Amino acid sequence: MPWAFLSALLGGVALWAAFPPVGWWWTAPVGITFLVLAALRGGAGRAFLGGWLCGVVFFGLQWDFVQEASGLLWARVLLAGFEALAVGLFAWLLRGLSRRWRSPWTVAAGGAALWAALELLRSEQPLGGFPWGTLAFSQVGGPLGRLAPYGSTMLVSAAVAFVGILVAAGVRRRGLTRWWSVAGAALLTIGIGFLPTAAATGQTLKVGFAQGIVPRGGQGAGGLSQAIAVTDGLRAASERIQGADLLLWPESASDMDPRQDANARALIDAASQKAGVPILLGTQEYQARTRYNQYVVWMPGQGMTGLYAKQHPVPYGEYVPGREFAAKITGAVNMISVDMLAGNKPAYLDVPLKSGTVQVATPICFEVAYDGIVGEAVRAGAQFIVVPTNNASFGSTAESAQQMQMTQFRAMESGRFAVQVSTVGVSGVAAPNGMVTNETKPWTEAAEVARIRLSTTLTFATRFGEALRWITYGLGAGVAAIGLSGLISRHTAGHQIGRGGRRHRA
Template sequence: MLQPTPRRLTTVVAAIVGGLATDAAFPGLGLWPLAFVGVALLFLALGRDSARWNALIGFLFGLAFFLPHIAWAEYAVGPVPWFALSIAEAGFVGLFAAGWSWARRGAAIRHRAHLQVPTFAILWVGVEELRSVWPFGGFPWGRLAFSQADAVTARWAWAGGVPLLSAVVVVAGVCLALAVLAVRRLDLGTASGAVLVGLAVVGSGLLVPLDTRAEEGTLAVGAVQGNVPNRGLDSFAQEREVLENHVAGTERLADEVGSGTLDLVLWPENGSDVDPRVDEGARRAVDRAAQAVDAPVLVGTLEYPSTGGRYNVALLWDPQEGPLAAYAKQRPAAFAEYVPMREIARRFSDAVDRVRRDMLPGDEVGLVEVPSERLGRIVPIGVGICFEVAYDGIMREGVRAGAEIVVVPTNNATFGVTDESTQQLAMSRIRAIEHGRATVQVSTVGVSAVITPNGRVTRSTDLFTADTMVADLALRTGLTPATRYGDVVAWTFRALAVVVVVAGAAGAARLRREASAGRQRAAGPRATSRQPAVR
């Protein structure tokens, strides 16, 4: 199906409106159906044949999306890093648009609307996968799947994880775009068919089974949001006050539920930036908290090895024995927790020097084993610290290793009252569905929440308040299809994205050769008749 060539100005406007609409689908406004509208507008905006022009249009869509979507970066580190990151991520959307231009030039896709739908989705997910791993470990924020936590489509995360859910969103959006094109041709039959297919795709999530039942009993868990003295980058300058806030919150929790009634208490990332294993004052404070509730406490702290650098650690602290186990964050955030190419980066912003000591990556799976006297066994819990919740492999590996619940300790204090925290909560909800695990997001300042295995929030806190939560979490050991085969799904999309671009480019080249040969054959007799006679 050949799409009518839109005017350049029309494509620019459609791209910008599409990017803004897509951002509005995410937490903040949270109008999740607008994700389909945004994809549809991008599809229509890429109606011209020029790969260069379409790359520009994709870039504009990306800017219109990422600038508001990660505005929390401007609050945390200033306008230059925020704008630089938005430009970099918008560049990936430009790459996608160029790839789509090449892929659809093959005759098979160019003239068949039903092939354009999966091709557009495959390419989009392929580029989402690329920007999630590269450069510097990738930046998975803003994947379309994370806009769907409140939608019925979210259930598809159970079947194929974030890549499949993003693909479902794109398919529905392209169907909407094809319906618009059909209406313009006054082809109401095709338009209604495209709309029905899109609605069927969205509604198909209802067919995906989600089980929330406990398979291995329940774990009584408390979570402490201790709050911080100040907002922004200086919020942890008073690290001992932050520690005391979480000790006090734990003692209040013990007063509310009674000592010894909980199996585990969760503190957020940076709950104690003073390592209680090496600092006597911090040790006494954490001991006091753990002994008050008479339960192990998962403490967010920092470890400073003698060789330099630092580790971001989730440390399990027993009320009698002290430190039992620890997990070190595997994926520190580039330019926030460590600074690659520091000398070059400093030329653009001196904010890089706020990271005085680079964070080191941990090398073990996000799994902490919690002894439960009540259950009479060890309960493995999956841990993904802060931004790690956005990375498919890190969360999947923990559940594969045996995690029966998932915990996301995080620190959102540096982002103020922006949408960063609720965006992260949406990711945690998608992970709960993806792996069929009860999940707790626990933040220094909020939003903290308890999430059932089907992604429903049962308890949550407000931003910049001191609060606690208690819940009996279902312990589950069964593996969802996404947990078992998620890496296969991701690599399939990556491989198919390359295949469709190469196949489209090869098909277009073949068509050009055939057209050239046809012109030469047509010109042959005339050229021969004009040759002068040999004397």
């Protein structure tokens, strides 16, 4: 096997290892190093193929939960192959960039901007994108994660790419240039680790959260008996929570709409009356042929007083775009019998407490992966973050632990406490410095109480998130143009040399 393709394979494995179930943050820049070494060895076509192969290995290994939820290996492979095109494009353009720029530092800076832009693009397009596998999320336990409050996922991912490219550029050179590049990457990583983290400075709040468990027999919280069993399990677990100001239940806590179903309403009423505090819980609102995924405020003796409807349903997970066409390819689309509609309000709830009204950001499940959804809620006034999720469809995969990384990142990015509450785990509380407390084990009933601190201060990343997004795209487009010019000029030069009878080597 050629060295370039072996390097691409190693790069994909190293990138995967930065996330749970392994979770070694330092393998992310190592993975970029292997990817770049593969991209810079051989011609432009081989660079693209090597980058694509690296991406397929990375995403294919990480996204085992896609196969678990759908029961289809080809769905996992197809998604990984499509998303890996962004990695292939990065490697291809970096090949051209290295022909235009000679300094390892400028190539690393340009490559970092290019990676951040392409990663952002695949996180947003098509069909709303798929941010899973964003390198920034893997850095919550490492020094580069300290950049989160200063530049969100874009700056942290760019820093990972910068370090990895700089090391690769150094490896390809000799003498002092090599050692300056490697030493510079190491010193930069260490130095970033000394940046201060954001801190919550407001009043304290005691939040309780319940992980009631879903019966192991089936997926999700579907079916009449199973849906009621999930709600009853949360009610039972909540009885162990004492002295909380607010109770948090997960997404799909009551898939039987308590506004319509008397049994579900009775269970939730019983829990809220016994606790004497509001409950935030996930439910579904069904209409004629559609539904909404909602997170609602349930007050003792009053019932529902506020709701947020998920604004970013997962394509082919919660709704089926082009259903008629997709049904001709596979009958698996019939597993989603009722399409979910998108809400149109920010992921934000006002919750009345005895001490006053508290503003809560409530991105539901996969929405925590999207910069804009969480940032919009925090700018609207959210004082802490709740991430309700239902991970029952993903079995024993690392999906929930990967999502917990995202919750940690959002806490670090926003300077707010963030609570992930799951039907089956992992649940836990992330502090603004990224530390996790009250973490539960998967598939284990649990009830926890944690004291958190509220915050109204906006970090740089949260305040200027939209501007950072456009800056990332602008820098990425500029670097891509330079990389493309390098590829074109080399191709043209090759043809000119060929006419003179000299052999050209890419």
